[in-house]
Amino acid sequence: KYPDMYIGTRPRKDLPGPKGIPIFGNLLQIIPNIKRMIFWMDTVGALHGPLYTFTMPSWGRCIVVNHPSWLEHIRKNDTMVYTKGMATLAIFKEFPGPMSPFATDGTSWRSCRKLISPIFSVKNFNIQVSTAMNEIIPIAVDMLLSAADEGVQFDWNNFSGRVAISVLYRMAFGLDPETINPDYRCLNEPDALVAAMHECNTTSSGRLYNPIWKITDKFCGTQRRFNNARSVLYETAGSVLRKRRAQLSSETKDGGQTALGTDFLSAMIDSGLSDSEICGTIVTIFFAGHDNFLNVLGWSLYELSRESNWLARMRDEAFEQTVSDSVLKYGDISRYPVHLAVFYETLRLWPGVPKNARYAEEDDVLPAVPEIGIAAVKVNRGDYVLWSDRYMMRSEIVWGHDAKKFNPGRFLDEAGQFIKPPAPKFHAFGSGPRLCPGAQLATYEFVAIWAAILPHLDIVPLDNSERTMKDSFTSTMNGEFLVEARRLVK
Template sequence: MEFITAAFVGLLGILIYLLIKYPDRSIGTKPRTDLNGPKGYPLIGNILDIYKDNKGLLMFMCETLTKYGPNATFTLPGLGRVVTINNPECIEHVLKTNFENYYKSPALYSIVYDVFGDGIFNSNGNAWRMQRKLSSHLFNGRNFRNIFCVVFEEETKIVLNTLDKLARTGETFDLQDLFFRITFGLDFNCLKNLKDPVKFATSFDFAQRVMNDRVENPFWKITELFTEKGHKMRKACDYLSTFAYDIIKNHRNNPEALKDPRDILNIFMNAQHDNGEKLTDKELRDVVINFIIAGRDTTAQTLSWMMYNLMVNPSAEEQLIKEVNSLLTSENTISNYENIKLFQYTQAVFHETLRLHPIVPKSLRICLKDDVLPNGVPIYAGEMVNWSSWSMGRDERIWGNDARQFNPKRFLNSEDGLKPSQYKFISFHAGPRICLGQNFATVEAIMLATAVLKQFKFEMVPGQKCPPDYARSLTLPMKDPLLVKVHHRQY
């Protein structure tokens, strides 16, 4: 009995000590009285602020930015001290000037590892450099003309045929789901019946939601052991891995595919490490999964938000259609790589969509050594820096008083032009890790959008929320279906 009493008193003493040491921040973090930010709770920091009103981490970040400015701070269990760097100068410092000092943290690596493995989005150092070097070979001009643009044109024709059938029947359908089905770059055979779920898509989207939830739950490794969500996550990850390994296996067993110089997977299957060894099946599996999210989510989600914005901004749609009709004819209904640059207003609509609806809405890095940002704010080793492209796109200090309005002309009339500073327009990331596929995504989206909008007009089904809520995920899909009807455009 005396032992139990002593143990209880000891534990109580430790708890009191910790409550005194961490009165408004998560355990293990140092105070930052030099920075403003929302006051946290003892030991757990600001984790409850994320769950308040079911707002989630992204909305919490945006509210913190709006209230406390571009350099604010908060603490979260598992992540520790987080300092926001939502201004172009600080972002350039972290992503370019002192690039080697800011890594993807072990905590975030663990959160997404069972899906992304050691792929390009989850790796650091030499592993990242090797994949970056290999990936860069994919996006040269020759590959664009001989491989990607051919695929884009084939995909666009499939979409046009599908929309023609839907226009004839007059049925209501989910436009976002349609875009997800035709932008995989792989044959899922999923356009035959739009009402049939695609197992890969449902597994992949579920896994992304769970990984996002893990960022907000420091105890996810424990809770997922005993919850239905954890069980479903393990099944989803097993399926995704099996799917990727089957692609690799089928490729190896197809001599004709192995000879095809246009085949993207061949580039990685024939690649070698510095020691001369080829990539293992595990490394190829990570490549497949990482490239699927890069090719699928970027285009499908951007097109969904783009079409929504045009439907609710008829003057923007009218101007875009005017440009499309001046550049495409009834004989040449699909643009090509050479004339994409002529669609300047369409590109402005594309960029404005990404400004307000960036596919990767939030990012985190860990500081390896003590550092000082350009504005004099110190970042200490072990602290996290955070920026949110979604929040920055709504920041009047960066984009002016109309920051929250959809205004494509801002890209036509700005000094930056159609390609603004990558540290201001952060939708494609920036610095050495800038998205290699940004030209890929731009060409694909504009080629498809211009061909579709020349022939068809979308009509939103009444009663839907405007603007749509985003789903809480690693990327930024719409939470609910984007229900529309499609009509043949009348001239």
């Protein structure tokens, strides 16, 4: 009954795809690729095109739908007709946790998005984000200058990860996590938060295509390491929250006005959220904001060091726009079209979530795509639809003949103004109801940090050869990215 597919799945003779074996479907092809699924999907996509199918335990029937027209349809119906599905939800419920929009669908998802909204809608968002950046950027630049003066080599990804944590921590709590300081030697100090983020992210993404992760993780010690790392994150959030609540209640007892402050924590306390809701939201923000910012800083340097004319244009823009030594404000980023174009182009080639999936709660039909000669596609209730932003955003069908080339110029008009690409053609921040709420924040962070570094420093990778990414939730660079910082001779 199941000649080439996983037991319980329905045959799909109308779709191409790699041939499986009875009962197990494509599991034997997937097992060696569990930790490199993105590359396996690239290889299978090169053979079968943008639409193909495979089956495996715990997921069942998977249909790969690598075209923006299908994504547009799926993502409009996200959280209701298409949900994350049990296989993925089980992983996200462990981390970032059950209170997170990543781990919920339908009405629970709506409540979780609401919990997170005070952060993105508070009136003084401009002030709190700009304040955090104003504090961290001078420290980061001083650290780079100290590395330049000593002529030391360091890992740019280590630097970027620490900047990412520092910015998030300051925005969340209005405090300095002391992850980075003006002396480059801080990069050699172990940092509990950075290590915990790394452990939670790597373990979670390694679970995605491992149908028996609950068993394997228990026996190889991963579960214990993961639990410890997750506790570090929740306890950090919990202890800052307890202190803040104690401070607020002593101010109230004294009969004074409580000064809530302008950080995310204050915004959430002010909206009446419970302790567990606040801690869950803070951990979600760390999960969502850390890796992606680290990655885009790394991949932008990688691309810019191979296309130095764009680096020169960014530097010219930074010199022209910088009127004083202060860090640019949140509202100033539209004056940096080249920085914006580089940010978007980096994310096009190295998207935030390179592969993703949804579970069909109902029977559905994906629209025909006549330009690639594909008729409407039936999706059965219980199927998973999978897509690879990496595949689509490097696809010549979607982005034209130079799709694989780093060319920020595609996002600039003739007058040099930035043109924001439409979603879901540009899908690095997702689309539909689950569109990334941190997109503007990340854009600002990117522009602010590069505009502060470039007038003072050259960051030079030691090895300019081609680099690859690891298979993880995000486009994480494989290995260290060793660089030297050099003071700019004016």
